Amino acid sequence: MRFIDQLRAAQAQNQSLLCVGLDPLPSRFPAGAARDSEGTFAFCRTIVEATADLVCAFKPQIAYFAAQRAEGQLERLIAHIHAVAPQVPVILDAKRGDIGSTAEQYAREAFDRYGADALTLSPFMGFDSIEPYLKYPDKGLFLLCRTSNPGGDDLQNQRLVVAGQPRLYEHLAELAATTWNRNDQLGLVVGATYPQEIARVRALAPQLPLLIPGVGAQGGDAEATVRAGCPHKDSGAIVVNSSRAVLYAGSGADFAAAARAAAQATRDRLNAARAPV
Amino acid sequence: MRFIDQLRAAQAQNQSLLCVGLDPLPSRFPAGAARDSEGTFAFCRTIVEATADLVCAFKPQIAYFAAQRAEGQLERLIAHIHAVAPQVPVILDAKRGDIGSTAEQYAREAFDRYGADALTLSPFMGFDSIEPYLKYPDKGLFLLCRTSNPGGDDLQNQRLVVAGQPRLYEHLAELAATTWNRNDQLGLVVGATYPQEIARVRALAPQLPLLIPGVGAQGGDAEATVRAGCPHKDSGAIVVNSSRAVLYAGSGADFAAAARAAAQATRDRLNAARAPV
Numbered sequence: 001m002r003f004i005d006q007l008r009a010a011q012a013q014n015q016s017l018l019c020v021g022l023d024p025l026p027s028r029f030p031a032g033a034a035r036d037s038e039g040t041f042a043f044c045r046t047i048v049e050a051t052a053d054l055v056c057a058f059k060p061q062i063a064y065f066a067a068q069r070a071e072g073q074l075e076r077l078i079a080h081i082h083a084v085a086p087q088v089p090v091i092l093d094a095k096r097g098d099i100g101s102t103a104e105q106y107a108r109e110a111f112d113r114y115g116a117d118a119l120t121l122s123p124f125m126g127f128d129s130i131e132p133y134l135k136y137p138d139k140g141l142f143l144l145c146r147t148s149n150p151g152g153d154d155l156q157n158q159r160l161v162v163a164g165q166p167r168l169y170e171h172l173a174e175l176a177a178t179t180w181n182r183n184d185q186l187g188l189v190v191g192a193t194y195p196q197e198i199a200r201v202r203a204l205a206p207q208l209p210l211l212i213p214g215v216g217a218q219g220g221d222a223e224a225t226v227r228a229g230c231p232h233k234d235s236g237a238i239v240v241n242s243s244r245a246v247l248y249a250g251s252g253a254d255f256a257a258a259a260r261a262a263a264q265a266t267r268d269r270l271n272a273a274r275a276p277v
Numbered sequence: 278m279r280f281i282d283q284l285r286a287a288q289a290q291n292q293s294l295l296c297v298g299l300d301p302l303p304s305r306f307p308a309g310a311a312r313d314s315e316g317t318f319a320f321c322r323t324i325v326e327a328t329a330d331l332v333c334a335f336k337p338q339i340a341y342f343a344a345q346r347a348e349g350q351l352e353r354l355i356a357h358i359h360a361v362a363p364q365v366p367v368i369l370d371a372k373r374g375d376i377g378s379t380a381e382q383y384a385r386e387a388f389d390r391y392g393a394d395a396l397t398l399s400p401f402m403g404f405d406s407i408e409p410y411l412k413y414p415d416k417g418l419f420l421l422c423r424t425s426n427p428g429g430d431d432l433q434n435q436r437l438v439v440a441g442q443p444r445l446y447e448h449l450a451e452l453a454a455t456t457w458n459r460n461d462q463l464g465l466v467v468g469a470t471y472p473q474e475i476a477r478v479r480a481l482a483p484q485l486p487l488l489i490p491g492v493g494a495q496g497g498d499a500e501a502t503v504r505a506g507c508p509h510k511d512s513g514a515i516v517v518n519s520s521r522a523v524l525y526a527g528s529g530a531d532f533a534a535a536a537r538a539a540a541q542a543t544r545d546r547l548n549a550a551r552a553p554v
Binding site for chain 2: 064108130161
C-alpha cells in the first residue's frame, strides 16, 4: 500500500489530522520510569498505545534514539506500532540529505532496516539527493521546505532572482510539486508558525501532503494551520505534528492518560477547523 | 585540543591535505573479505592502518554503517583510529540538520557517543540548526555550502535578491565566515568540480577550513582545487577528501597496498600544487 493511501485511510479511520512525534528525552520521563534505552522503548510504547486510535501517523525522531545507542529500540518501536496499529503509518524523522550511493544507504536504513513508511529529507543538495529514495515506490518523502524556527529565514526565506521573485522555499515547493515528483511520493515540511506561508506552499503544491510541525509546544495556531493547509475538501493531505505537548502532558503515573487527553484535544481542535466535507 | 589545531598539526606531521573517506560498501570489498558488519570494521581498519601516515583526516560516512546495523562497528572504528593515529582527526560525515533539543541529541551522538572530532552539517534550517553544536568548543563543524553533484544547482546556485546578488552558497559562506562563526569552529564543504566556486568561497571566507570532496572517483582536478582553496600560504586549511578511489583501488589480496599507493599518489599530487611556503 502506498504511503499516501495509508495516510488517507488512517485519517479517515481515526478521523484525525494529528501526528504524534516520538522524541523521547529520558530526563522528561515520568517519575519512576527507567531512563535507559529499555525505558525509552517502554515510554514510547505507552504513548503509542494510549494514542493510536487518535492519530493519522506517528513520527519517531531518530536523534533521540541514536544519542543513547538505542537503534535497536527504535527498530522494536516501529515494529510495535505496525503490530498494534497497522493502519497508522510511521514517518521516520531523520532529515537525511546526501547523494548517490550514500543516499541509497540511508534509504536502506529507513525502509529496509526500520520499516518506516515515510521519511523526512533535507533538499539542500537538490534533486539527486531525493531521487535515490524514489526507488521505493510505496514510501513517502517529506522534504523540508519552510521551517518555523527563527533560523528558517537565514536561507529558506531569501528571495531569488527569477521571474516573480519567489523565496527559496517557494522555489522548492514548485520543484517538488512538478518536476521532482515523478511518482507522487513527495510531500513538504512546513512549520505552523506562519499560516500565510502554509497557504503559499499549498497554492504552489495543491496536492502534496504537508507535514506541519509546531502545533502545541511550539505554539502554532491549530485553526489557522488547518485552514491554510487544507483550504478545500480536495486539498492535499495535511499531517499536523505535536510531540512534546503530548509526550510530556503528564509527569506522574497518569502520564498515558494525560498524553491521550492532550492528543484527543488537539485532534478535536484540528477537526473543528476542517472545511466541511 | 581544538579541531582546527589538530587538523593543522596532522597536515604538518603527515605533509598532507588528503582526507580518506570511509564509505564501506560490502559489495566492493576484496575477494574473500567478510561482507558483514565485522568485515566492515576489518576492511576499514586495514585501510586506516595502510594510510594513517599519509592523511590529515579520516571521514567515515555514517550511512554505510547505519544501513547495516553497524553503529557498534563505527564506534569501534573511530576508537581504533584514535588509538593507532592519535594525531589524525576524525570528521564524521552525517550532514545533520535539525534544531533545538533534536540537534543537541545529534551532537551527543557525534561527539559523546562516537568521539568524532568534527561533524558535517546541513545548514538548510539556518543558524539555530548550527548553534547547538557550538557548545562543544573543541569540535569542528563543516557546513554544506556548494556541493558538486548536478542537483547542487537546484538550490545552492540560485541567485538571491540582495546587494551584489550573491548565489545562495555565497550568502551562506558569508554568514558562516562572519556572524555564525562565534567560536572559530566552522568550516565549509565545497565540491571540487568547479574550482572557480572554491575560489569564490575562499574569497568570502578566507580563514575557514574547507572540506573538499570530489577529487578522485568524482573527477575533480586536484591541482586546480588546491590553487583555488589555498591561494596563499596564510589561507585557511583545506582538506581534500577521496573515498572510493582509495578504498577500492584494489580488489584482491593486495587491496591495502593498492589503497596506500592511491593515497600516496593523491597526497603527492595535492602537495605539488600547494603554494610554496
